[in-house]
Amino acid sequence: MDARLAVAIGVTFGALLMLVSVTSMSARQLIREARWVDHTKDVIEELDGVQAAITEAETGQRGFLITGDESYLEPYHRASFAMSEHLKRIDSMTGDNPIEQERARRLRQLVEERTAQLELAIRLTAAGRFEEARAFIRSGTGRTTMEQVRTLVVAMRSQERELLRVRNERSGSTARSLITTLGIGGALLFAFLILIWWLIRSDLARRNRAEATIRERETRIRRLIDANLIGVLFSNDGSVTEANDAFLSMIGIERGLFKADEHRLFGFTAPEFRELDENCEKELRETGTCRPYQKELLRADGSRVPVLFGATNVDMGGAAPIRASFVVDLSELKRVEAERNRLYEEARDAVKARDAFLSVAGHEIRTPLSALNLIVYQLARQVRVLGNEKAVDLAGRCEKQVARLIRLADELLDVSRISAARLHLDPEEMDLAQLARDVVDRFDESARRADCMLELRALTPVTGFWDRLRLDQVLSNLLTNALKFGAGEPVVVEVTAQQADASLSVVDRGIGIHDTDQRRIFERFQRAVTAETYPGMGLGLWITREIVEAHGGKIAVESRPGAGAAFRVSLPRRLGGESESSGR
Amino acid sequence: MKVLVVEDDEAIAEALVSLLEEAGHHASHARDGRRALEKLRTGERTNLILLDMTMPVMSGWRFREEQMRDAALAGIPVVVCTADVLAAEKAREIGAAGWLRKPLDPERLLEVIGRFCGSGRAPS
Numbered sequence: 001m002d003a004r005l006a007v008a009i010g011v012t013f014g015a016l017l018m019l020v021s022v023t024s025m026s027a028r029q030l031i032r033e034a035r036w037v038d039h040t041k042d043v044i045e046e047l048d049g050v051q052a053a054i055t056e057a058e059t060g061q062r063g064f065l066i067t068g069d070e071s072y073l074e075p076y077h078r079a080s081f082a083m084s085e086h087l088k089r090i091d092s093m094t095g096d097n098p099i100e101q102e103r104a105r106r107l108r109q110l111v112e113e114r115t116a117q118l119e120l121a122i123r124l125t126a127a128g129r130f131e132e133a134r135a136f137i138r139s140g141t142g143r144t145t146m147e148q149v150r151t152l153v154v155a156m157r158s159q160e161r162e163l164l165r166v167r168n169e170r171s172g173s174t175a176r177s178l179i180t181t182l183g184i185g186g187a188l189l190f191a192f193l194i195l196i197w198w199l200i201r202s203d204l205a206r207r208n209r210a211e212a213t214i215r216e217r218e219t220r221i222r223r224l225i226d227a228n229l230i231g232v233l234f235s236n237d238g239s240v241t242e243a244n245d246a247f248l249s250m251i252g253i254e255r256g257l258f259k260a261d262e263h264r265l266f267g268f269t270a271p272e273f274r275e276l277d278e279n280c281e282k283e284l285r286e287t288g289t290c291r292p293y294q295k296e297l298l299r300a301d302g303s304r305v306p307v308l309f310g311a312t313n314v315d316m317g318g319a320a321p322i323r324a325s326f327v328v329d330l331s332e333l334k335r336v337e338a339e340r341n342r343l344y345e346e347a348r349d350a351v352k353a354r355d356a357f358l359s360v361a362g363h364e365i366r367t368p369l370s371a372l373n374l375i376v377y378q379l380a381r382q383v384r385v386l387g388n389e390k391a392v393d394l395a396g397r398c399e400k401q402v403a404r405l406i407r408l409a410d411e412l413l414d415v416s417r418i419s420a421a422r423l424h425l426d427p428e429e430m431d432l433a434q435l436a437r438d439v440v441d442r443f444d445e446s447a448r449r450a451d452c453m454l455e456l457r458a459l460t461p462v463t464g465f466w467d468r469l470r471l472d473q474v475l476s477n478l479l480t481n482a483l484k485f486g487a488g489e490p491v492v493v494e495v496t497a498q499q500a501d502a503s504l505s506v507v508d509r510g511i512g513i514h515d516t517d518q519r520r521i522f523e524r525f526q527r528a529v530t531a532e533t534y535p536g537m538g539l540g541l542w543i544t545r546e547i548v549e550a551h552g553g554k555i556a557v558e559s560r561p562g563a564g565a566a567f568r569v570s571l572p573r574r575l576g577g578e579s580e581s582s583g584r
Numbered sequence: 585m586k587v588l589v590v591e592d593d594e595a596i597a598e599a600l601v602s603l604l605e606e607a608g609h610h611a612s613h614a615r616d617g618r619r620a621l622e623k624l625r626t627g628e629r630t631n632l633i634l635l636d637m638t639m640p641v642m643s644g645w646r647f648r649e650e651q652m653r654d655a656a657l658a659g660i661p662v663v664v665c666t667a668d669v670l671a672a673e674k675a676r677e678i679g680a681a682g683w684l685r686k687p688l689d690p691e692r693l694l695e696v697i698g699r700f701c702g703s704g705r706a707p708s
Contacts, residue, residue: 366687367596370596371593374602374688377691378606426673547600
């Protein structure tokens with residue numbers, strides 16, 4: 001029950017009890033006061049009765065005295081008896097009031113005195129002593145006594161009327177407060193009853209809403225279970241109470257042959273995963289939820305199925321919580337994962353095989369190249385001595401092609417070295433400006449053939465601790481590219497020095513590189529142009545970047561299509577403070 | 585200048601010998617370390633040894649060890665000729681007088697050999 005409702009009912013009940021109690025007390029008070037009013041009225045009546053009885057006794061006595069007829073004495077006797085009865089009742093009724101008690105005693109004396117006077121006149125008359133009787137009556141004793149009686153009765157009546165007025169007022173006041181109490185109490189009770197009615201209505205509405213929510217949730221859960229997207233199991237105290245078709249299909253049991261209560265929740269687990277189940281059970285006890293974990297279930301035919309299993313306690317209002325377990329079949333995922341791993345291994349082996357091939361091929365090619373280089377060199381010298389121009393030209397071309405072959409073989413070897421993190425540096429103290437001059441000189445003829453004007457800006461020596469041959473390779477690669485893509489426009493090589501770094505830049509005004517290609521061109525086998533228009537293997541800039549980074553430096557390109565390209569290399573002048581070479 | 589070329593590849597060895605002869609030096613060839621030692625011990629006068637490192641029968645390293653043990657031969661300067669990227673390091677390891685990387689640059693080869701002419705000793 002709603003706490004507010006309980007409080008309202010309690011308060012209402014308390015108020016009702018209080019109202020009954022107050023009303024009851026007031027009613028009793030009212031009854032007591034009414035009795036006192038009646039009592040006072042009775043006293044007044046008795047006083048009137050006394051006066052009337054005396055008058056009646058006097059009337060009877062007078063009749064007898066005048067007529068001598070004794071029948072007139074009958075009312076006299078009846079009145080005498082009545083007087084006695086009235087006086088007795090007045091005595092007893094004024095017992096609570098000492099003044100009135102005293103007055104009653106005095107009244108009795110006067111009445112008795114008056115009765116004695118009447119009796120004396122009757123006796124004298126009955127004895128024929130008329131004159132004595134008249135003389136006694138004429139003496140006025142009787143009238144005086146009677147006057148005293150009347151005065152006293154008036155005083156007593158007045159006193160009783162005053163009492164009656166006071167008691168009437170008190171009784172009226174009590175009646176009014178009773179009515180007021182009943183009115184207020186009734187109104188309060190009515191208000192509380194309205195409140196209780198409203199609370200009961202709210203409580204019912206709330207319950208209805210809560211029940212509707214629960215029904216909706218149950219419907220959703222039921223839909224989830226019936227959708228059979230994942231296996232769902234319900235269990236109570238370890239025993240399975242319900243399983244959906246998806247789960248049954250996972251463990252290979254037909255719906256018709258499945259008796260839920262014959263199975264334990266963890267009874268499907270393959271033996272080596274029991275420890276994980278125990279951890280799950282512990283987690284459920286401690287936190288109410290067991291985080292998903294992978295295990296294998298035993299199918300009805302003895303085969304296994306890999307699953308992801310998770311469980312949670314569901315409070316259904318019973319003594320022990322119901323457990324809902326969710327089981328996802330991972331067979332397909334595992335198969336895909338295995339396939340992916342296989343493909344990854346294959347790809348990795350293929351890359352390894354390629355790099356190994358490049359390494360072996362590089363070495364194997366270099367040996368005959370080494371011999372060829374020496375032979376062609378001698379041939380060219382011989383031909384120059386003989387002076388046959390055509391032969392000199394051909395020998396010169398041979399030399400260039402051999403040099404080109406050597407560079408290609410070097411690049412292939414560099415691929416395998418860099419891939420195997422074996423790029424070796426032989427650093428020495430050297431002048432980058434001088435190196436740039438040597439390389440630019442070497443490229444003089446190539447520049448002329450490409451119709452490019454080659455300008456070097458290297459005014460002062462820029463010394464540092466670097467691998468001379470590798471930096472030669474860096475500048476050669478950048479210059480080769482600049483001449484290749486320079487569109488016959490001037491190419492500028494610049495070497496400058498800062499405090500801790502040296503900068504080398506090669507700027508052309510050629511075809512430029514699109515934004516999307518600028519990052520890609522530094523990757524292995526990546527090119528911004530097609531092999532049909534500009535032949536090449538896509539290794540030069542990658543090797544260049546690797547060499548620069550092996551020196552702890554950076555290379556960047558700024559370019560726009562059609563506006564040329566600026567390659568900027570920055571190199572720390574010391575290799576991380578080391579004097580020895582290091583590989584990467 | 586008498587140069588001994590220790591090289592297992594015939595084509596390279598022949599081209600080297602030819603080049604050196606052409607440049608006015610006397611050159612002979614041994615196809616491995618053992619044969620080179622035999623030639624030196626049989627009294628062949630030599631001012632400089634061009635030594636390949638990777639060879640069958642006796643490698644360049646083994647040859648250099650044997651040479652250093654033999655007081656009569658230890659003084660002959662050795663220039664390492666190898667395709668290995670670690671040529672300089674290898675040369676330092678065996679205490680060689682110089683190094684050249686294959687494929688050999690003929691002009692640099694002649695320049696290095698030229699440094700040994702006259703002095704009989706090479707700068708390190």
